Amino acid sequence: MPYRRTPKVQERLDAQRATIVAAATEQLAEHGYSGCSVSAVAERAGVAVGSVYQHFPTKADLVVHVFRQVVTREVDAVRAASARPGEPAERVLAVFETFAQRALKAPRQAYALLAEPVDARIDAERLEFRRAFTDVVAEHVAAGVKAGALPPQDGRLTAAALVGAAAEVLIGPLTSGNAGDVAELRTFVVRALGGSDARHA
Amino acid sequence: MPYRRTPKVQERLDAQRATIVAAATEQLAEHGYSGCSVSAVAERAGVAVGSVYQHFPTKADLVVHVFRQVVTREVDAVRAASARPGEPAERVLAVFETFAQRALKAPRQAYALLAEPVDARIDAERLEFRRAFTDVVAEHVAAGVKAGALPPQDGRLTAAALVGAAAEVLIGPLTSGNAGDVAELRTFVVRALGGSDARHA
DNA sequence: GTCTATAGTTCGATAGAC
């Protein structure tokens, strides 16, 4: 009789996989990619190194999986923050304030997502990450232009610029350990949008 | 009699090294990192694969060397452009217009410098690249604030934001092949600086 | 899962400098 994976076994496998992913996510958040050696992840998950490879063919696949999961969480967070009622410019601001606050609360993780030198696979994921982020911002900028609350501009270009700006501004504090100045970033975004708030900011 | 490297031999060695570096630079500019296989570089340089390893212990070392050389050239170009007389805001604009124009003239190279997924060593070099770029911009922003031509702001933060913005905006056109809209980028920079030109831009 | 293609690196052989 051929071996068949019973539901019970499958359940245990799924649970183990989740444990491993959770351990890798925590390692990433606390120690970045340097802390994501397979042995460190396995130890944290309470499994053998070999068990990690039962679920992921290579370490890179595990790390990419974790990266995507964390990024999805972050993009969802800023999307939710910007979905709350308000002027388009305020929605854009909500995106970046949420982004910055979350990054500064988990600086090691943010650095890993944004800039920590790793490999080509993660580099490619980062491009995707920024594109997703830009999509969220671009919508609100375009809405602002359409409503006349913002001066005429290419929404996607402004959005890309703001995403690049926010990422670059955060990398400094994340690297040096200094608390970044979120208020200054806010001022920059307001001015760059050219919204009516620009004068009082 | 022990063998001693004569000046003549050394000269030939230096010339060969320069040839290899030039070939790698051209490959990078035309085909990015994908075009920088050791065999392709060697062929272009007219030497054997093994000879490359006489000058660089690994391919990564060669590529990092080329990256640094090209980046130095680019940073020097924008620094020179911004050194010409003018208002601080105009100097900042000169940096980004020069940057963008040069990038669009050599799109494959620019993509390689800015975003092409590669490896951790190049990622680390990119952080340095952006820091050097930010330094140039920050000086002019600070000068503008001091002269009262720009509203009070953290010069380094604004500079980092603009560098991030410009890089991110360029990645789109560089990836898609569309000619990027440099004029729109200019408008963005002007607004973000908050200079007196902002109203007529 | 096997097989093929490709890329980075190594190394023994050769030719030429000393």
Next chain:
DNA sequence: GTCTATCGAACTATAGAC
């Protein structure tokens, strides 16, 4: 005659195709 710069096929690993 000794030593080394150069060469390029061979080795090893990895990625993609079937």
